[in-house]
Amino acid sequence: MNNTTDYYQIDDLLTDEHKMIRQTVRDFVDKEIMPLIDDHAHKHTPIPNLMKQLGSIGALGPYIPEEYGGAGMDQIAYGIIMQELERGDSAVRSAASVQSSLVMYPIFTYGSEEQKRKYLPKLASGDMIGCFGLTEPNHGSNPNGMETKFIDADDHVILNGAKFWITNSPLADIAVVWAKDEAGDIRGLVVERGMEGFTTPETHNKWSLRASATGELVFDNVKVPKENVFPNIKGLKGPLSCLNSARYGISWGVLGAAINCYEVALKFSLQREQFGRPIGGFQLQQKKLAEAITEITKAQLLAWRLGVLKNENRATPAQISLAKRNNVHTAITVARELRQVLGGMGIMGEFPFMRHAANLESVITYEGTHDVHLLITGNDITGINAFT
Ligand SMILES: Cc1cc2nc3c(=O)[nH]c(=O)nc-3n(C[C@H](O)[C@H](O)[C@H](O)COP(=O)(O)OP(=O)(O)OC[C@H]3O[C@@H](n4cnc5c(N)ncnc54)[C@H](O)[C@@H]3O)c2cc1C
Incomplete structure (x- = not known):
């Protein structure tokens, strides 16, 4: 009888480090997620303090180098972490995916040294929550058509538009936003909660991912300092x-x-x-x-x-x-x-x-x-x- 879910002994292909991180995340999910998840899914509420807990077990930006607060692990470790989190619930994995791949990854890959030092360690620890704004009310599968745009104004830019379906927007401290500049090129910039004209209304009544907060990002003449624009990337x-x-x-x-x-x-x-x-x-x-x-x-x-x-x-x-x-x-x-x-x-x-x-x-x-x-x-x- 072989009742394992590792039917082809893929474990043989993993390192001790992979197995160790898997056990850590599995234990976390069994102890902290499984007992709560049904209740939160019914109530349509995110698990409180989730991001800090994910940070404490090294589940945020695991492949980001240690000097920026990550764990410096490989891509298979990242995959294993995602697998164990989603064993608990897709909402939990979504939170870690967005923070790691959609917020930390672009800041690490396209951000200035100042942006990396300012945001990455706090995102890795879960002290800061990030979200990713690409989809818009009129542009989902075709993001190239996006209407959100900014214009140049001295030491800052002025951002207008709206993003829709944004995981964690109601909870986020920062948003990595993709918008067009005056030349029509897609650029990335970090918008911080508290910037005037920036709001994040929640989307209610989902029948899916109910333990995940989803919402909008609305930009009404938001003044974003130029130092928040990613210097190293243009285009889709x-x-x-x-x-x-x-x-x-x-x-x-x-x-x-x-x-x-x-x-x-x-x-x-x-x-x-x-x-x-x-x-x-x-x-x-x-x-x-x-x-x-x-x-x-x-x-x-x-x-x-x-x-x-x-x-x-x-x-x-x-x-x-x-x-x-x-x-x-x-x-x-x-x-x-x-x-x-x-x-x-x-x-x-x-x-x-x-x-x-x-x-x-x-x-x-x-x-x-x-x-x-x-x-x-x-x-x-x-x-x-x-x-x-
Ligand atoms: C719970 C949730 C969380 C999300 N979180 C985020 C987030 O954090 N950040 C973010 O930016 N976005 C997020 N999204 C948005 C998500 O990426 C979009 O919903 C997705 O890209 C599809 O876009 P749409 O919903 O506008 O559908 P549409 O693009 O309008 O598509 C509708 C249907 O048409 C089909 N279709 C579209 N174009 C074609 C074509 N050329 N040929 C054939 N069929 C086509 C699609 O396959 C689909 O079946 C989230 C969505 C959900 C539901």
């Missing part, structure tokens, strides 16, 4: 490179949600009896479980190999896109199918299926929708752009 490449990093993390993260569902369903199937025997002994239930572990194993190998390529700086955006699409689809399918193994109990909050499945509806849409990722692969293999 800036935000897209952040999304590459986050999408890579998602390809690992969603495995956590799938593994959580698989472990719970397998255990339940061996305990629950109908017609005088465990339901896990019926062929149709075994089919669901067998298909789930097969797809999880394939997705694990994809994530691991992508991590190796990423460590070697060889992962292409199209390879990352394929893994994000495939692994999210795997996870949402596992959550939906294995819920049925529990029968009626599968819809209850004591079990994670409905919460994971509902969360994954956001994950399949954000960071590039499933369909847009199909088009990216289509473009890569044919050389023909089917977007427009």
Whole structure:
């Protein structure tokens, strides 16, 4: 009998450091997230003090060098952290993804030395919360059409526009915002809470990622000092490179949600009896479980190999896109199918299926929708752009 979720002994490919960080994050999730998450998802409230807790276990910017407050770990360690956090809930992984890949990564990669020293250590410890503003009310899959823009005014710029669907905007101390300059080039800048004309209204009534705060970023003639503009990047490449990093993390993260569902369903199937025997002994239930572990194993190998390529700086955006699409689809399918193994109990909050499945509806849409990722692969293999 092999009831592990490491069916192909991928553990053999991990270092002691990888296994150690996995255990640390797993223990944190079991102790601090699992007991609270159902309640917070029901109440539609984020877990209090989450970012500081994530900082204290080294889950924020793990691949950022230690001199800026990060942990200097590799990309596989980052992926493993995402997996363990999403085993708890996609909202928890989303918080860490945004802080690490969408806020710390661009500041580290495109920021001035002063910007790095000012923001990165506080973001790594969780004393500061960041968010990432790319999507707008009228521009989601096509961010190039963005309308948010700034004009030059002496030692500052004046920013106008609005961003929509922004994870953690209601909680954020800073926002990494992508906006067009007077020449029409996309630039990145750091907007700080408290700047006049900057507000972050919350978006209520989500049926997905309910333990994550989502909101808008509204800029009404906000004066942003020029020293807050990233000096080293122009064009869509800036935000897209952040999304590459986050999408890579998602390809690992969603495995956590799938593994959580698989472990719970397998255990339940061996305990629950109908017609005088465990339901896990019926062929149709075994089919669901067998298909789930097969797809999880394939997705694990994809994530691991992508991590190796990423460590070697060889992962292409199209390879990352394929893994994000495939692994999210795997996870949402596992959550939906294995819920049925529990029968009626599968819809209850004591079990994670409905919460994971509902969360994954956001994950399949954000960071590039499933369909847009199909088009990216289509473009890569044919050389023909089917977007427009
Ligand atoms: C919970 C949540 C959190 C989020 N957090 C953030 C965040 O922190 N920061 C941020 O900037 N954004 C964030 N987003 C926004 C997210 O990235 C967008 O929702 C996503 O990019 C899709 O954009 P849209 O919702 O405007 O859909 P649209 O772009 O309007 O797409 C609608 C549908 O049309 C399809 N479509 C679009 N173009 C094409 C095409 N060329 N060919 C075929 N089909 C097409 C799409 O696949 C989709 O099915 C978040 C979203 C959610 C739901």
